[in-house]
Amino acid sequence: MASIREEITDKIRDELVAGNFRAGLALRESELAERFGVSRGPIRDAFLQLSQEGFLAYQVNKGVTVRHPLVGEDREFIASLRVQIELYIVDKGFNQITERGLNEVAESLRELELACQTGEVAKIAKADMAFHVSILQACGGDDHIQVWRQLCSRMLLTYTRLGNYEAIYQEHVDVYQALRSKMKDVALAAINSNIT
Amino acid sequence: MASIREEITDKIRDELVAGNFRAGLALRESELAERFGVSRGPIRDAFLQLSQEGFLAYQVNKGVTVRHPLVGEDREFIASLRVQIELYIVDKGFNQITERGLNEVAESLRELELACQTGEVAKIAKADMAFHVSILQACGGDDHIQVWRQLCSRMLLTYTRLGNYEAIYQEHVDVYQALRSKMKDVALAAINSNIT
DNA sequence: CTCTTTAGGCTTGTTAACAATTTACACCTT
DNA sequence: AAGGTGTAAATTGTTAACAAGCCTAAAGAG
Known part of the structure; x- marks a missing residue:
């Protein structure tokens, strides 16, 4: 039994792996929050974690963008x-x-x-x-x-x-x-x- | 100028490096929130990040504990x-x-x-x-x-x-x-x- | 006496409102 | 027309209240 935060993180990660978001794209907290039917909190947590994992690039007060894949x-x-x-x-x-x-x-x-x-x-x-x-x-x-x-x-x-x-x-x-x-x-x- | 979240993360990391928390100890969000004079939000973010960095072990609904150092x-x-x-x-x-x-x-x-x-x-x-x-x-x-x-x-x-x-x-x-x-x-x- | 159950407190998880910051664009000055 | 300035909208950062889960210990059944 996982927390919402983990579910959301997995879902976003899956989409990133599936290539649904192009590199460089800025992801908006509110947009994903609405889409998954949750508040911005868990989305923020997921962004933070996925940034640590290397999928997203995080900038204070400016949100996250999709990182370019390793080649x-x-x-x-x-x-x-x-x-x-x-x-x-x-x-x-x-x-x-x-x-x-x-x-x-x-x-x-x-x-x-x-x-x-x-x-x-x-x-x-x-x-x-x-x-x-x-x-x-x-x-x-x-x-x-x-x-x-x-x-x-x-x-x-x-x-x-x-x-x-x-x-x-x-x-x-x-x-x-x-x-x-x-x-x-x-x-x-x-x-x-x-x-x- | 960094966000509160970053400041808190740095402070807790410093304490961990300084050895102020013994390995295995459970850290409480409210306790650190009160000590740093902020709400639990940034503390949670810091815990999440420091878990990713390998300092803390995170368990859903049970908080974080200080990990044992590598030897x-x-x-x-x-x-x-x-x-x-x-x-x-x-x-x-x-x-x-x-x-x-x-x-x-x-x-x-x-x-x-x-x-x-x-x-x-x-x-x-x-x-x-x-x-x-x-x-x-x-x-x-x-x-x-x-x-x-x-x-x-x-x-x-x-x-x-x-x-x-x-x-x-x-x-x-x-x-x-x-x-x-x-x-x-x-x-x-x-x-x-x-x-x- | 031991084991199970349950109630209470404690801690974490989530939410929504509020604050601070950035961004975009119209407006004014030169 | 170029460039700066101010204001409004959009976005992120933070907070505090509320919800949900975990742990402990007391009460009760066997």
Whole structure:
């Protein structure tokens, strides 16, 4: 059971990932408040959080604007940092993965499969992210998830693997199976080659 | 002129860095609101932001608690990510450093010197961070500062170089002089060896 | 005696009104 | 006509009241 603030944040984030707002656009608190049928408070909170996550640029007394997505070299650099975090957490927490944790990962994988079948990029990107989060949590990496999420967010805006849905799914299946089989090195290699 | 929200956020962050709140402690909105003489709104905003920055842990309907500082292996790992970002930004933007940018760095360096003379760890940590920010900005790395800041924040809670004030200052002088002399490789090496 | 229930207080979540700031544009001066 | 000035509209910032959720402890049932 989430708060309104969280629901609103998720909705706006989804729209940003889906590309409904063009880069540079100024978002108005009242406009979104009216649209979602809530007061400006939760909208403000969401703007603040999404600014921290890197989606929006915030200026005092002037509101927020949609940030430009990462491209080229910058994107690759951020992606490398993201992978480093995943590798570090999985390497460190591999032995403490529980059956319950593996089931959570399996569930996320199933959701990713469904998302891939719909072909909606925004949904796939979201499910992709959720899958990785489930792994990080299974490895007890909660302490670093926030940093990981920020890095990941910046890249969601350019989730550019249109059409490769089956390949995306397969790559994640590989990661899951390696985890399930307790083959650490294979899992790390699979994560390392998982390109987003 | 900053907003109340920003002032409050800075004040609470300073106290956290100074170690005035022990890890695990639950912070109350009303208590801080009364202490700073403002309403709960800006306090809430500050809590939200500081949670994103990694200082506080947020739970819906239950408020925030002070997070435990990073230690050992985790701290070294985060530190390595932080250095990678600095190296990337400086490497990429070295040639676009302006005279004005260098002056900003020099100003930050002077503030760091003053902070070191006071011997107050919280002040030194803050000035240290500001110095690095000035460099990143001079190199046009605004796009990545937010991620950098989040990584850096987690480490501020264990700024453990008590007594080495003169050494801290000297290391930063080295970085500055390399920038001023346009010696890129020397600057990168100096940043890489700047241990926090 | 132990466990469950429930009432009360305490804390956070949300709202709507009010204050402060920015922006746009008509107006005046030169 | 160019440029500055003032005013009104729009937008964000802050506040305080109200709503909703959580926690504790006392009361009651078994």
